[in-house]
Amino acid sequence: MRTKLLVMLVLVSVLFSACAQATPTAAPATQAPAPAVPTAAPTTAPTTAPASVVLNVAVVDYVKGTTDTWLENTIVPAFKAQHPEVSDVQFTWLTWGTYNDVLAGYFNTGTGPDIINFGSEYIAQYGSQLADLTPYLGKDAWPDYAQYIPSTMAGVTTADGKLRGLPWLIAPRAYMCNMTELQAAGLTSVPTTYADWIKEAKSATIIKNNALQQAGLVVTGKLDDWQEYIGLIWGLGGQLYNPDGTSNFSSKESQAALKFMYDRRRAEYPSETVADLPQTNGNRLSDGSAACVLGNMWGFPAATDPVWNNIQLAPYPTDADFPNSKPISMVFQDWLGIPAYSKNVALAADFLKMLGSADNQFTYNKGFGSFPPRKDAWHDYTDTTLMKNIGNIMDQYGVAFSDVRDTAKLVTILQKEMPAYFTDQEDLATAVANIDQQYTQALKDDGWIK
Amino acid sequence: MANPYLNTVYWAAATVLFIIITSLISGASARFVVKIRGGTKKLQERAFAGYLFAAPWVVGFLIFVLIPMVLSLYWSFNKVEPLKPVIWVGLKNYLDLFGDSDFKYAFLNSLFITVIGLPLQIGAALILALLLSQKLRGMRLFRVAFYMPVVLGLNSAVLLCWGLMFNANNGIVTQIIQGLGQIFVPFNWLDRLFIYINELISAAFLGFQSGRYKILQNVISAGFPAADRVPLWLQSPLWTKTSLIILLIWSCGTMMIFYLAALNNVPQEIYEAAEVDGANAWQRFWNVTWPLITPYTFYNLIVGMIAIIQLFNEPYVLFYNTPTVAQSAQSVVYYLYINTFRFNRMGYGSAISWFLLIVIMFITLIQFRLQNRWVQYDLR
Numbered sequence: 093m094r095t096k097l098l099v100m101l102v103l104v105s106v107l108f109s110a111c112a113q114a115t116p117t118a119a120p121a122t123q124a125p126a127p128a129v130p131t132a133a134p135t136t137a138p139t140t141a142p143a144s145v146v147l148n149v150a151v152v153d154y155v156k157g158t159t160d161t162w163l164e165n166t167i168v169p170a171f172k173a174q175h176p177e178v179s180d181v182q183f184t185w186l187t188w189g190t191y192n193d194v195l196a197g198y199f200n201t202g203t204g205p206d207i208i209n210f211g212s213e214y215i216a217q218y219g220s221q222l223a224d225l226t227p228y229l230g231k232d233a234w235p236d237y238a239q240y241i242p243s244t245m246a247g248v249t250t251a252d253g254k255l256r257g258l259p260w261l262i263a264p265r266a267y268m269c270n271m272t273e274l275q276a277a278g279l280t281s282v283p284t285t286y287a288d289w290i291k292e293a294k295s296a297t298i299i300k301n302n303a304l305q306q307a308g309l310v311v312t313g314k315l316d317d318w319q320e321y322i323g324l325i326w327g328l329g330g331q332l333y334n335p336d337g338t339s340n341f342s343s344k345e346s347q348a349a350l351k352f353m354y355d356r357r358r359a360e361y362p363s364e365t366v367a368d369l370p371q372t373n374g375n376r377l378s379d380g381s382a383a384c385v386l387g388n389m390w391g392f393p394a395a396t397d398p399v400w401n402n403i404q405l406a407p408y409p410t411d412a413d414f415p416n417s418k419p420i421s422m423v424f425q426d427w428l429g430i431p432a433y434s435k436n437v438a439l440a441a442d443f444l445k446m447l448g449s450a451d452n453q454f455t456y457n458k459g460f461g462s463f464p465p466r467k468d469a470w471h472d473y474t475d476t477t478l479m480k481n482i483g484n485i486m487d488q489y490g491v492a493f494s495d496v497r498d499t500a501k502l503v504t505i506l507q508k509e510m511p512a513y514f515t516d517q518e519d520l521a522t523a524v525a526n527i528d529q530q531y532t533q534a535l536k537d538d539g540w541i542k
Numbered sequence: 543m544a545n546p547y548l549n550t551v552y553w554a555a556a557t558v559l560f561i562i563i564t565s566l567i568s569g570a571s572a573r574f575v576v577k578i579r580g581g582t583k584k585l586q587e588r589a590f591a592g593y594l595f596a597a598p599w600v601v602g603f604l605i606f607v608l609i610p611m612v613l614s615l616y617w618s619f620n621k622v623e624p625l626k627p628v629i630w631v632g633l634k635n636y637l638d639l640f641g642d643s644d645f646k647y648a649f650l651n652s653l654f655i656t657v658i659g660l661p662l663q664i665g666a667a668l669i670l671a672l673l674l675s676q677k678l679r680g681m682r683l684f685r686v687a688f689y690m691p692v693v694l695g696l697n698s699a700v701l702l703c704w705g706l707m708f709n710a711n712n713g714i715v716t717q718i719i720q721g722l723g724q725i726f727v728p729f730n731w732l733d734r735l736f737i738y739i740n741e742l743i744s745a746a747f748l749g750f751q752s753g754r755y756k757i758l759q760n761v762i763s764a765g766f767p768a769a770d771r772v773p774l775w776l777q778s779p780l781w782t783k784t785s786l787i788i789l790l791i792w793s794c795g796t797m798m799i800f801y802l803a804a805l806n807n808v809p810q811e812i813y814e815a816a817e818v819d820g821a822n823a824w825q826r827f828w829n830v831t832w833p834l835i836t837p838y839t840f841y842n843l844i845v846g847m848i849a850i851i852q853l854f855n856e857p858y859v860l861f862y863n864t865p866t867v868a869q870s871a872q873s874v875v876y877y878l879y880i881n882t883f884r885f886n887r888m889g890y891g892s893a894i895s896w897f898l899l900i901v902i903m904f905i906t907l908i909q910f911r912l913q914n915r916w917v918q919y920d921l922r
Contacts, residue, residue, distance in 0.1 A: 187863075189862040189863045189865075190862055192884055193879075193883055193884050196883055196884050196885075196886060197883060199624070200624040200625075200883075200886060201624075202625075301720075301770040301772075302768065302770040302771050302772065303710070303711045303770075303772065304711070313864065313865075313866050314777070314866065316866045363760070363764065364760070364774075364778055364780075365764065365767070365771060365774065365778075367710035367711045367716075367772055367774055367777065368709075368710060368711055368774075368777050369711060370709065370711040370712035371706065371709055371711075371712065500884055500885065501885060503865075504880065504884070504885075507865040507866050507868070507869070508644070508869045510866065511779070511866040511867060511869075512752065512869075514866075515757060515778070515779055516756040516757045516760055517748055517749075517752045517754055517756070517757050517779070518752065518754060519754075519756075522754075
């Protein structure tokens with residue numbers, strides 16, 4: 093009898109505790125403040141079945157309070173209206189700081205969002221693990237395909253001859269300088285050569301109490317951005333890979349680019365003991381804390397803001413010592429892909445079609461400060477002088493930031509070796525030799541070199 | 543499926559059912575064993591009840607601790623990558639550890655933080671406990687205040703706040719140091735001395751890690767810091783480990799609680815006897831208090847060492863947005879994480895974790911062996 097009582101007690105207690113945890117949390121109700129935007133015709137036929145599918149979307153490039161709310165409040169209701177079988181579209185907002193780790197988790201476990209926002213360079217790494225979207229978004233399947241700039245489809249979102257994603261936004265990166273600050277530092281134009289930039293970094297930087305009050309140039313991090321480094325190598329006419337696929341980071345272009353970054357850093361930070369700029373919630377160009385910034389329009393004031401009247405743009409610098417050197421502008425293209433593990437490929441493709449309509453591309457890119465990858469979405473804000481200038485730089489000097497192999501490992505290697513050199517823990521020869529050796533090994537380990 | 547959330551409910555229900563079934567099997571097995579050993583009906587019932595109640599924990603231990611441990615031990619001898627066949631490589635992963643300069647770098651970082659940070663953490667806990675054991679009005683409030691960091695925990699939100707406070711330019715920590723230095727000039731000298739000593743030690747250590755001492759030469763040639771120098775908490779590789787150590791000190795509340803209990807356990811009559819013998823406050827502490835609280839110090843030492851060697855959350859959150867200084871603060875567990883989850887080297891990551899286990903056990907063993915020399919368990 094006592095045993096039975098005990099069993100009953102255990103069963104009841106376990107069941108109660110389990111019930112408490114298993115109660116699903118009600119999803120917050122979201123109302124669409126704006127009317128549903130025009131959308132493309134769905135591939136999958138709407139059904140009368142009760143709503144049961146939840147689509148998950150991971151987005152990394154968004155503007156908080158603007159493009160994210162537009163997705164949640166405008167796009168999602170419109171998509172649900174078109175697809176009654178979809179009960180919800182949930183977003184995961186990623187950050188670049190943990191992006192590689194999160195992506196690795198998704199693909200390793202085979203569980204994760206149905207749609208992922210990728211950066212330009214990720215097609216090399218994840219292309220083969222994404223669903224083939226040719227039957228949904230390909231030339232023959234989707235009339236809108238013809239509106240997309242061909243290089244955005246063929247260059248960045250195609251792997252193994254198959255379409256793996258929808259181009260989402262284009263953001264050329266340029267050096268942007270506040271001419272008032274430059275003139276105060278005795279300069280009349282935006283630097284265009286290595287020597288000019290070192291001069292600018294020195295003369296436009298203001299240090300007080302051993303802390304930066306104004307930086308001559310702000311680049312992500314502390315003038316040690318790995319993406320800029322790759323752009324500088326390309327700008328000198330260098331290549332990241334040898335013909336046999338091994339790393340080419342010990343090339344003379346690569347060494348010159350890294351040396352330039354070191355000298356520029358020393359011009360801005362005379363010693364490593366100078367404190368960085370204070371944190372800011374605005375942007376460096378309009379709050380006066382930087383004379384120049386390397387960046388795109390993300391997080392900057394709207395293209396119509398008067399602040400832009402005083403800002404001039406320039407592509408990556410050149411160096412006369414390198415005959416193949418030419419000004420370039422790194423063009424970053426975000427795109428949206430559907431992992432092969434997704435059980436809702438057709439529905440997710442429909443969601444991409446909706447996002448890929450001219451109006452929706454226009455709205456998102458306007459909110460984000462980038463260019464829509466489809467030509468018929470270039471209107472209104474892209475007609476401003478600023479966007480025309482950025483567009484011109486992209487036209488004249490644009491180089492797609494793609495074909496960067498084994499990105500996660502390369503980033504880790506560069507983010508270790510570059511600062512080791514910049515902080516005098518290593519010399520130049522050691523740093524590039526280490527990058528070369530480690531990167532070649534990584535390429536071998538991960539099957540990039542057969 | 544009518545409702546997408548039903549999937550979660552099914553899994554939860556299946557888990558509960560699994561726990562119930564395994565618990566019943568455990569209880570029944572225990573009763574059977576007692577029965578075949580000739581146990582009475584009462585003993586059988588006791589065995590059944592005991593194992594039934596213990597089973598949920600035991601099953602959890604098996605599923606979440608023992609089986610993963612055994613699997614990771616097996617993986618450590620294999621090349622394991624997701625969606626690829628497992629390949630037996632023998633001791634290769636372990637041998638690779640010794641040739642991996644990044645692993646050595648991370649391991650030395652962890653050792654540095656442990657060797658410098660742990661004594662400071664224990665020291666801070668002891669000082670706070672001594673202060674809080676005084677019989678003063680409102681002392682409970684102070685106890686709560688000093689224990690609050692433990693309640694908050696070093697979670698991501700708290701660490702992000704520290705990230706803002708540690709800004710070298712306008713963070714509140716820097717502002718306070720600068721303000722105090724302006725009001726009280728000796729504090730400024732003290733601050734500069736702290737900066738100088740910290741940078742000398744860190745630069746020497748970075749030189750030791752990389753085999754190049756130019757950064758140390760730079761610090762020496764720069765001389766004694768100027769009056770306007772500030773600590774570059776999260777900005778410079780010379781300060782990243784110091785920032786982590788300060789966080790460890792800030793979160794010494796648990797150790798402090800143990801010391802408070804220890805101080806309450808010291809018999810008052812021993813103090814009275816020492817006072818009668820003319821011992822001053824320091825002599826009373828050094829000859830009475832300290833020996834009698836050494837068991838607690840020993841406990842804090844072991845538990846603190848294990849916790850600090852396993853440091854992960856702090857460097858991960860503080861430096862994920864500043865990856866170019868992150869390596870100078872990269873702990874060995876952070877390195878394990880990167881290899882396992884960013885580079886998908888599950889086998890190598892498992893080898894790191896087992897190597898770490900052996901190191902921790904070895905150091906703990908040494909400490910247990912050495913405790914006879916300094917830990918006082920009785921009053922004789």
